[in-house]
Amino acid sequence: MEENAYRDWLSSYTDANSALDAFENQKQFFRLNTLKVSEDAFETSIKCKKTRYYDAAFELEEDIQIGKTWEYFLGHIYPQSLPSILDSLALNPEEEDIVLDVAAAPGSKFSHMAMLMKNNGVLVGNDYKKEKISAIYSNINRLNILNCIVTMRDGKALGWKERFTKIMLDAPCSALGSGRGAAKRWNIEHSKKIAVTQKKMLFSAFDALKPGGELVYSTCTYAKEENEEVIDNLLQNVPAAKLEEIKLDIPHSQGLSEYGTEFRKAFRIYPQDLQSEGFFMAKISKGSG
Amino acid sequence: MIQNKERNFRRYVEKHFRIELPPEIEIFYAKGVRVGNRSLAGSRINGELGYAACDFGFNPTNSFIQNFGHLAKKNIVRLNDVEAREFASGKNIKMDLGKKSKNVIVNYKKFVLGLGYYDHEKQRIVNKIPEKRRRAISNDL
Numbered sequence: 001m002e003e004n005a006y007r008d009w010l011s012s013y014t015d016a017n018s019a020l021d022a023f024e025n026q027k028q029f030f031r032l033n034t035l036k037v038s039e040d041a042f043e044t045s046i047k048c049k050k051t052r053y054y055d056a057a058f059e060l061e062e063d064i065q066i067g068k069t070w071e072y073f074l075g076h077i078y079p080q081s082l083p084s085i086l087d088s089l090a091l092n093p094e095e096e097d098i099v100l101d102v103a104a105a106p107g108s109k110f111s112h113m114a115m116l117m118k119n120n121g122v123l124v125g126n127d128y129k130k131e132k133i134s135a136i137y138s139n140i141n142r143l144n145i146l147n148c149i150v151t152m153r154d155g156k157a158l159g160w161k162e163r164f165t166k167i168m169l170d171a172p173c174s175a176l177g178s179g180r181g182a183a184k185r186w187n188i189e190h191s192k193k194i195a196v197t198q199k200k201m202l203f204s205a206f207d208a209l210k211p212g213g214e215l216v217y218s219t220c221t222y223a224k225e226e227n228e229e230v231i232d233n234l235l236q237n238v239p240a241a242k243l244e245e246i247k248l249d250i251p252h253s254q255g256l257s258e259y260g261t262e263f264r265k266a267f268r269i270y271p272q273d274l275q276s277e278g279f280f281m282a283k284i285s286k287g288s289g
Numbered sequence: 290m291i292q293n294k295e296r297n298f299r300r301y302v303e304k305h306f307r308i309e310l311p312p313e314i315e316i317f318y319a320k321g322v323r324v325g326n327r328s329l330a331g332s333r334i335n336g337e338l339g340y341a342a343c344d345f346g347f348n349p350t351n352s353f354i355q356n357f358g359h360l361a362k363k364n365i366v367r368l369n370d371v372e373a374r375e376f377a378s379g380k381n382i383k384m385d386l387g388k389k390s391k392n393v394i395v396n397y398k399k400f401v402l403g404l405g406y407y408d409h410e411k412q413r414i415v416n417k418i419p420e421k422r423r424r425a426i427s428n429d430l
Contacts, residue, residue: 036356045429070430073377073422074400075355098332120313122332138421140340141352146314146326151336163334
């Protein structure tokens with residue numbers, strides 16, 4: 001989409017100038033991997049500071065290639081955008097949970113969830129292509145993830161029925177909030193096309209969720225067609241599905257209430273909110289129906 | 290025998306490195322010797338459990354050593370700053386450790402860098418870090 005047209009379109013969601021400016025000047029973040037080093041024992045020569053939102057999330061204060069540091073080599077840290085780090089906190093997997101990450105590659109949220117579960121419980125990392133599985137394994141090995149099972153299933157037809165207590169569905173999306181140059185290649189038809197896949201993935205993931213379980217649906221894009229509309233499609237068709245509050249104290253905008261007031265529970269995070277990528281997250285529970 | 294391979298691997302790491310794994314850690318055979326948390330037992334989900342612990346023979350994987358090498362009490366080699374950077378970048382390290390070739394755990398300061406194989410004929414530690422994991426390190430530790 002042409003730059004001015006994109007700016008106009010984005011203005012229907014947020015202050016487009018602030019969003020685009022913050023998008024171009026994003027800060028770099030990394031997450032501590034407490035599976036290999038505790039917060040107390042973490043020593044580093046990297047110039048960084050803890051974020052105010054989460055003790056294991058650090059903001060870089062120098063321009064370095066994080067992949068070339070000792071801390072990365074040793075598996076002590078994982079470079080990750082701040083909203084992506086916070087996404088796993090929204091799901092809040094615990095030690096006794098049986099968790100599914102539907103689209104786990106390359107393993108950012110997946111490895112963070114293993115950390116939150118302290119390598120206990122069961123964490124299933126799924127993706128649908130060999131190359132993606134290989135990327136997950138590279139992180140499993142480096143970060144010492146021991147509570148994992150890796151599967152290769154089509155996210156649109158997972159084939160599991162009520163097996164998991166918590167599910168992360170960070171859906172493939174148009175990446176307007178994270179991809180440099182994504183806006184140039186994008187148009188609304190693109191979003192509508194991806195949404196077909198996203199809706200199928202959400203239905204399939206929700207099938208795999210146990211009654212009483214919780215699912216986080218997220219994307220790194222702004223288009224409502226890929227966010228609220230995908231969730232609305234589930235809520236309209238599955239009475240057991242219900243939007244839940246996200247218990248995170250972070251700057252954000254509410255989800256779009258044009259789909260219903262309950263959508264205010266969803267988080268729209270624009271680049272200016274956290275000086276990081278744009279993100280959408282919503283938490284859905286499964287009642288007895 | 291395949292059914293004993295995981296048991297033999299555990300014996301090897303216990304004897305050769307004197308690594309005692311924590312009770313919650315399981316070594317099991319599933320398309321190779323793998324390591325994972327005991328919580329995986331009985332999960333009844335078909336997939337690859339944990340990660341590979343053993344390469345060919347009883348040789349541990351570099352990942353197994355990077356993650357459990359800190360528990361070792363034997364066959365540990367400590368490198369200086371220059372050697373550690375060379376090892377992380379994938380180079381072999383010249384060193385005389387005696388007349389017997391063997392697997393060694395390569396440490397730098399209090400950290401495990403990975404697996405090496407001491408080749409007594411060439412008097413060097415052969416680097417066993419997989420190519421994709423090798424890095425030209427740019428900072429200090």
